[in-house]
Amino acid sequence: MPLLQSPSPVAPSRRARTPWRVALTGAAASALLLALGVVGETKPGAAVAAAAAVAMLAAALTARSLREDAETRPAEPSPETPSFDRTPAFGAVLESLPEPLMVIAAQEADDLAGRRFVLANAAARELFRISGDRALLVTAIRNPEVLEAVDESLFGGVPGEAAYETAGAQERVWKALTRPLQPAADGSRLALLLLRDETDARRSERTRADFLANASHELRTPLASLAGFIETLRGHAKDDAVARDRFLAIMSAQAERMSRLIDDLMSLSRIELNEHIVPHGRVDMALAATDVIDALQPLARQKRVALEVRAPSRGVAIAAGDRDQMVQVIQNLADNAVKYSPADAIVEVEVSAGQSVETAIALRAAQASRLSLVMPDEAPHQRYVAVRVTDRGPGIAREHLPRLTERFYRVEGQKSGERLGTGLGLAIVKHIMNRHRGGLAVESLEGNGASFIAYFPTACAEAEPARPAAGVETAPPPGGVAGVGATKVS
Amino acid sequence: MGSADMTEHTVKSFEDELNHLTAEVARMGGLAEAQVSDAIDAIVRRDVPLAQSVIDRDVRLDALDAEIEKKVIRLIALRQPMAHDLRRTVAAMKISSNLERCGDLAKNIAKRALITADAEPMIALTRSIERMGRLVAARLKDVLDAYTTGDLDRAVAVWQRDQEVDEHYNSLFRELLTYMMGDPRTIGPCTHLLFAAKNLERIGDHATNIAEIVHFEITGGDLISSERPKWDALATPN
Numbered sequence: 001m002p003l004l005q006s007p008s009p010v011a012p013s014r015r016a017r018t019p020w021r022v023a024l025t026g027a028a029a030s031a032l033l034l035a036l037g038v039v040g041e042t043k044p045g046a047a048v049a050a051a052a053a054v055a056m057l058a059a060a061l062t063a064r065s066l067r068e069d070a071e072t073r074p075a076e077p078s079p080e081t082p083s084f085d086r087t088p089a090f091g092a093v094l095e096s097l098p099e100p101l102m103v104i105a106a107q108e109a110d111d112l113a114g115r116r117f118v119l120a121n122a123a124a125r126e127l128f129r130i131s132g133d134r135a136l137l138v139t140a141i142r143n144p145e146v147l148e149a150v151d152e153s154l155f156g157g158v159p160g161e162a163a164y165e166t167a168g169a170q171e172r173v174w175k176a177l178t179r180p181l182q183p184a185a186d187g188s189r190l191a192l193l194l195l196r197d198e199t200d201a202r203r204s205e206r207t208r209a210d211f212l213a214n215a216s217h218e219l220r221t222p223l224a225s226l227a228g229f230i231e232t233l234r235g236h237a238k239d240d241a242v243a244r245d246r247f248l249a250i251m252s253a254q255a256e257r258m259s260r261l262i263d264d265l266m267s268l269s270r271i272e273l274n275e276h277i278v279p280h281g282r283v284d285m286a287l288a289a290t291d292v293i294d295a296l297q298p299l300a301r302q303k304r305v306a307l308e309v310r311a312p313s314r315g316v317a318i319a320a321g322d323r324d325q326m327v328q329v330i331q332n333l334a335d336n337a338v339k340y341s342p343a344d345a346i347v348e349v350e351v352s353a354g355q356s357v358e359t360a361i362a363l364r365a366a367q368a369s370r371l372s373l374v375m376p377d378e379a380p381h382q383r384y385v386a387v388r389v390t391d392r393g394p395g396i397a398r399e400h401l402p403r404l405t406e407r408f409y410r411v412e413g414q415k416s417g418e419r420l421g422t423g424l425g426l427a428i429v430k431h432i433m434n435r436h437r438g439g440l441a442v443e444s445l446e447g448n449g450a451s452f453i454a455y456f457p458t459a460c461a462e463a464e465p466a467r468p469a470a471g472v473e474t475a476p477p478p479g480g481v482a483g484v485g486a487t488k489v490s
Numbered sequence: 491m492g493s494a495d496m497t498e499h500t501v502k503s504f505e506d507e508l509n510h511l512t513a514e515v516a517r518m519g520g521l522a523e524a525q526v527s528d529a530i531d532a533i534v535r536r537d538v539p540l541a542q543s544v545i546d547r548d549v550r551l552d553a554l555d556a557e558i559e560k561k562v563i564r565l566i567a568l569r570q571p572m573a574h575d576l577r578r579t580v581a582a583m584k585i586s587s588n589l590e591r592c593g594d595l596a597k598n599i600a601k602r603a604l605i606t607a608d609a610e611p612m613i614a615l616t617r618s619i620e621r622m623g624r625l626v627a628a629r630l631k632d633v634l635d636a637y638t639t640g641d642l643d644r645a646v647a648v649w650q651r652d653q654e655v656d657e658h659y660n661s662l663f664r665e666l667l668t669y670m671m672g673d674p675r676t677i678g679p680c681t682h683l684l685f686a687a688k689n690l691e692r693i694g695d696h697a698t699n700i701a702e703i704v705h706f707e708i709t710g711g712d713l714i715s716s717e718r719p720k721w722d723a724l725a726t727p728n
Contacts, residue, residue, distance in 0.1 A: 112513035113506060129639070138513045139638040142520025165527075171624075371657060378632070378647050402661045406617075 100124035100174075100195040103181065104137055105188045106154045112138065115150070118190070127166070127195070146176045146193075153178040153191035164195065172276050173202040199276050215265055218408055218423070222254040222261075257422075264424040268407075271325065271431045279322035279436060282459040285351045285385045286311035288323065292330040293349055296338060304343040307334070311351035318353075319385040319456035321436045326456065329432050332425040333389040333452045339421065340393035340450075350388045353458065360386040360455040361441040365448070371401040373426075374433045374440040376457070384438065384455035392449040401442055405430035429454065504569055511561060511582045512638070515589075518554045519634040522589040525551065525596040526630060526693055530623035533603035533686055534616045541607070544600035551593035558586040574710075581707035585637065588696045588703070592630065595689040595696075602682040609679035618665055619683060619690070622658040626690045629655070629697040633704065642708050649701035649713055655694035662687045 094101060103119040115137040120130050128140035141147065141164075149160030160178040165171060174195040181190035229247045237243040293307045300307045311317065319326065330349065337347040352360075363370055376382070396404070400411045408423035429452075433440045436456050444450035525544055532541035562583040565571065571579050629648055636644035663684065670680045705713050 111510070112517060113510040115513075129635075136509065136513055136516075136638075138516035138520070142516050142523065142634065142638070144517070144521050144524050147517065147520065372651075372654070375651070378644050380643050399661055399664055402657050403618075406621075 094119070095121050097121055098123060099197065100127045102193045104150055104154065104191050104193055105184060106191075107188055109151070109155045115154075118184075124195070143176075149176055149178045150191055150193055153180040153193075154189045156180075172197065172199045174198060200273065203273060203275075215261075218261055219258060222258045225254050226251055261422045261424070264422045264428065267328075268424055268428050268431065271428060271435065275431055275435045277435070279320075279325065281320065281322055282318050283321055283323045283326050283456075284314060285317040285319050285326065285353075285387060285456070286314060288327050289330050289349050289351050289387060292327055292334055296331070296334055299335075300338050300347070303338060303341065305338050305341045306344075306346045307338070307349065308346060309349045309351070311349075312353055316353050317351050317385045318459045319436075320459040321438075321456050325432045325435070329429050329454050330387055330389070332429050333387070333454065336421075336425060336452075337389050337391035337393070337450075341391045342393065345392040347392075348388075348390045350390070351385065352388075353383075353385050355384045355386045355455060356382075357384065357439060357455070360384050360439070361443070361453050363443060364390075364451065365443070365445050368443045368445040368448075369398040369401060370441060370443040372439065372441045373401075373405050374430050374438070376437050376439050383458045385458055386453055386455040388451055388453045390449060390451040395446040395448050396442070396444040396450050397446050398444075401444065404442060405440070504571075504575070507565060507569070508571075508575065508578055511558070511565070511579065514554070514558055514561070515582045515586050516634065516638045518551065518558065518586055518589050519630075519637070521547075521551055521554070522592045522596070523627065523630055523634065525593050527623075527627045529596040529599040529603065530620060530627065530690075532600050533606060533683075534620045534623070536603070536607040536611065538604060538607050541600040541603040545597050548593050548597040551590050555586045555590035559583055574707075577707045577710060581703050584703050585700050588699050592693050592696050595693050599686045599689050602686050606679045606682050610676075612669065612676065612679065612683075615662075615665065615669065615680070615683055618658075618662045619687060622655065622662060622687060622690055625658060626655055626694045626697070629694055630700075633697045633700045637700065637704050637707075640708060642705065645701045645704040645708075646713070649698055649705070652694070652698045655691055659687055659691045 100123040101119075101121045102117050102124050105116055105118045107114040113136060117130065117135055117137065117140070120128070124130065130140055137147075137150070141150075143162070143164050145162035146164050149162040152158055152160040157180045159180070160176075162176045162178075164174040164176045166174065175198050177194045177196065179192045179194075181192055183189050229251050233244060233247055237247065289309055289311055293309050296307060334347065334349055341347055357376070361370065361372065396411055403409050404411075405426045407427045410421065410423050430440060433454055433456075438454065438456040440455075441453045442450060443453070525547060528540055528544045531537060532544060562579055565579055566576075569575075629651070632644060633648045635641065636648065666680045666684050666687075670677045702713050705711070
């Protein structure tokens with residue numbers, strides 16, 4: 001906790017003296033811990049809000065009681081209370097609060113450079129990438145509405161509130177709440193700023209709207225065809241056994257298409273709802289790729305397409321993430337590659353570890369077009385495990401590249417109806433890559449095949465906790481840039 | 491917030507004054523970001539009151555730009571900064587004028603949003619505009635983050651990814667042409683969307699400019715566009 005410094009009202013509660021204050025502090029802290037405990041087990045939202053409210057109350061009350069203590073009875077010896085030892089230091093409590101919380105100090109209203117953080121808990125430091133002590137407020141927050149709300153609390157002494165969105169690969173929506181605090185000992189004004197995550201609420205709202213707009217349109221086509229065939233079967237094809245069989249086969253294919261579409265939509269909306277939560281877990285991408293390819297072999301054999309895996313040996317290409325979703329990425333990419341391959345062609349799936357963004361998506365063919373479809377937020381020392389899926393199909397014209405991950409976008413327009421796709425495969429890949437803080441790029445030369453490259457952050461060493469804090473350098477992966485060609489399946 | 495603080499804080503250190511300048515530019519950046527993203531929202535959601543408020547708020551950016559320019563001139567005259575201090579001072583002024591231009595372009599998008607709000611909704615097109623807009627807004631955010639934190643790598647990264655916006659613009663251009671050829675009644679609103687896209691593309695260019703200024707402020711050297719690696723460029727020969 002490098003930012004816990006003298007002007008902050010938060011200090012170890014060891015200084016609380018009279019019994020009622022001890023009781024108050026203890027109660028506030030245990031209520032906070034209770035609320036936090038609830039957060040861990042059930043859905044966030046109400047519980048987090050409760051925890052935040054309690055934390056604010058506690059911070060304000062402690063600040064006041066501590067100051068009174070310090071000012072009125074500086075020399076009085078402290079009577080011991082048994083319950084006291086169980087009260088954690090407030091700094092530690094605020095530090096581990098899941099919501100970003102800051103205390104901002106200011107001198108004068110017209111002095112923008114005077115507004116600084118005197119405290120920023122771990123969540124706030126991660127969100128705003130704050131590194132130094134007492135950084136300028138504007139280096140972290142520029143949103144005019146939030147700055148206004150902070151000013152209201154600093155200089156107007158009233159609580160403020162503002163909506164705040166953080167852009168980037170994962171868009172997040174916050175509600176910023178500000179509260180005035182008692183001035184510090186050196187006369188500077190203090191205000192509390194707490195951010196409450198409202199991404200979930202906003203996202204489910206938006207997903208619903210999107211679902212209605214897209215899905216109704218996409219479902220209408222197969223449904224119209226089903227209705228048409230039912231009509232025909234009831235009418236003049238009633239007694240024609242040959243036509244009936246043929247129609248029923250088409251109807252069953254259309255029904256399957258609708259059900260595939262619904263499956264894809266459901267999995268897309270599930271992934272979207274979790275997109276801002278970084279997944280935990282260590283996955284050996286070489287094994288995952290081999291599994292996917294094995295499962296795809298029957299389909300490939302049917303199309304007379306050869307599937308080849310080139311991957312480093314076990315234990316080298318370990319990526320951080322959710323195994324099911326990573327499998328889905330490889331599956332969707334390989335599936336597309338097989339789908340667009342002509343007969344007797346080869347589809348290559350290549351796994352490599354220890355890549356930087358530049359090496360992962362380096363051009364293989366000099367004249368090919370390339371575009372990044374998903375870029376991770378800037379992290380210069382991050383290394384990635386890359387999966388490159390290459391086909392020898394018709395390739396993709398450059399004007400289609402920026403739109404590939406759009407929902408229901410098909411390169412061939414509506415003509416691609418006979419192909420088995422729903423137009424959602426790459427959209428799903430994109431959202432999974434976003435969630436994993438990874439990236440996705442495509443390289444293509446029209447008439448000469450296409451490669452899709454998905455790269456996931458390398459998992460950190462086994463002993464460490466699952467997730468590194470933002471700004472911490474990730475250890476280089478074991479073995480450095482690993483060679484390929486260790487195992488071969490075809 | 492008056493310009494009288496020079497007289498009030500005569501004992502203020504030069505470093506404090508420079509910090510103050512950076513803070514003002516950062517605040518202006520926040521306003522410009524909000525203008526751009528509100529303008530995009532206004533055109534995508536056909537939100538007339540939001541568009542109107544973007545148009546009304548533009549004067550604040552103009553005023554801040556003028557104020558920063560005045561402060562910079564005063565600072566150069568009174569303190570005669572050298573080397574990095576001079577670059578910091580000049581960078582503040584140049585960035586603020588780029589931000590002011592971004593504000594003007596956002597205002598223009600908002601004006602077009604007032605007109606397209608009356609036309610029939612074109613969901614596919616406004617989606618494309620939104621996607622391009624989010625990309626541009628993210629670039630602006632990244633470069634301002636790089637400025638406030640003095641992060642050279644981040645500034646260079648923004649500068650290098652300049653091509654992405656152009657690709658979106660080209661794709662959107664083709665899409666708009668298809669619409670207009672398909673149904674001449676859409677020519678009016680489509681033209682406005684085309685200009686909105688062009689304005690977004692220019693906001694992206696300003697973000698690139700700011701990246702160059704940040705690079706100059708930190709290193710004293712220029713970023714040379716011929717040396718820009720084409721790693722994300724679409725390099726097909728046509």
